[in-house]
Amino acid sequence: MEPTRFVFGPVKSRRLGLSLGVDPLGPKICSFDCLYCEIGPTRIHTLQRRPYQPVSLIEQALRERLAETDLHFEVLTFAGSGEPTLHSDLGRLIETAKSLTDRPVCLLTNSSLLWDKKVRDEVARCDLILPSLDAGREETFRRLNRPVSGLGLALIVEGLCALREEFAGEIWLEVMLVGGVNDAPEEVEAIAGHVARIRPHRVQLNTVDRPPAYPVAKAVPLKRLEELARYFDPPAEVISHEALASRGGDRQPSVSEIISLLAHRPSPSEEIAAALSYDFKETLSLLETLVREKKIKTRVFKRRLYYYV
Ligand code: SF4
CATH class of the missing domain: 1.10.10.10 (Winged helix-like DNA-binding domain superfamily/Winged helix DNA-binding domain)
Structure with missing residues (x-):
């Protein structure tokens, strides 16, 4: 197995800056099968935590990449093809990353395992956690995120609330809005109700920017995203590609x-x-x-x- 497949980038992320990615999973393994997923349909649909890839190979890849003298990045992010918390050695991998770099260590997660105290303890060493919550109602959660059976929205919200209580770093919650699925006012109000309980440090609204796993997932226009952002208190930030492109300058750096x-x-x-x-x-x-x-x-x-x- 080629070790470098576990470490990718740095990629230029508008949310995080220059981000060096760590993918502990390989071919898409996820507890969800979201309509909008840009990686494609889920191959292994599970809530089972396992060492899907050998932890020593991931650590070796990380060590080798971080030893490169001309490598520059701003944050190190656990992300990639699926849900990183499904790797049963994630805690060890986060510890290893923290020992190898002084850069902030971040985690992208779909929040599906945060109800598990062991998982929350493992991710506590991160500096920043970017979880997602796309639905306020169980039926919409099932239709949009297509979770493994037995996983309910209430459990996910409880996990996010517990994380907020325990985690010392910042939590930036992403809400992905999909046209005709979860962009109706009552849907967004229901999400905002959960968000008021969770109290993340930032709420970031996004929509479908890249080819989705299922063509039924449509983008929500920027103007509508901006209206829906006001359902949150304080208003959410709109971080779709279109929003960030319209906000940023266009001068070439000198x-x-x-x-x-x-x-x-x-x-x-x-x-x-x-x-x-x-x-x-x-x-x-x-x-x-x-x-x-x-x-x-x-x-x-x-x-x-x-x-x-
Ligand atoms: S949680 Fe993320 S990786 Fe999993 S299906 Fe949804 S978008 Fe894709």
């Missing part, structure tokens, strides 16, 4: 402007892009190059990566 800015004020990537009205992904690319060429440096402060001269 080396001299960035160095001049950083000489006055160390800044994270999104602040550099916003301050200079740059395209965010282009900014990440240039920052990556400048770090590699040793023209700028980085340091982590309060779980964020700052660039400085």
Whole structure:
């Protein structure tokens, strides 16, 4: 087995910045089979936690990748093809990642195992958790997320509430809205009711941006997403591709402007892009190059990566 398949990127993520991904699962293994999944239909539909891939090979791949001298990334993210908490050695893998890098360690999860205290204890070492919750009603949950049998929405909401009580880092909850499935006002009101109990640090509304697993999953237009964001208190952030593209600047980043800015004020990537009205992904690319060429440096402060001269 080729070890490097477990570590991918860095990819330029609008939510996280320059993200080095760790995929502990391989071919799609998930507790859900969401209509909108961009990876395709679920191959192994399960709630069983197992060492689906050998933990030593994943650790070896991570060690080798992180030892590369010209590697630059802002966060390390457990994600990939399926639901990462299904790997029974996730806790050990998070510990290993924390011992190998000073970058914030993040987790993308569909929230389906957070009711299990053992899983919550394993993920507690992360700096940031990005769970998802797409439905406020059981029937919609079944239709949209197509969970394994026996897994109910109430259990998922309880798990998210318990995580919020126990977890020391931030929780950014993603809500994926799909046209004609969960974008009616009463559906979004029901989701917002659960969110009021969960109290995540941020709520981020998204919609179908890439080819979905099932063609029935349609995008919700930006204007409607912005209206629905106001059902949450405080209003949710809209993070669809279209929303972020319309918000960001479109100037091409310039080396001299960035160095001049950083000489006055160390800044994270999104602040550099916003301050200079740059395209965010282009900014990440240039920052990556400048770090590699040793023209700028980085340091982590309060779980964020700052660039400085
Ligand atoms: S939870 Fe994520 S990986 Fe699993 S089916 Fe849904 S979108 Fe795909």
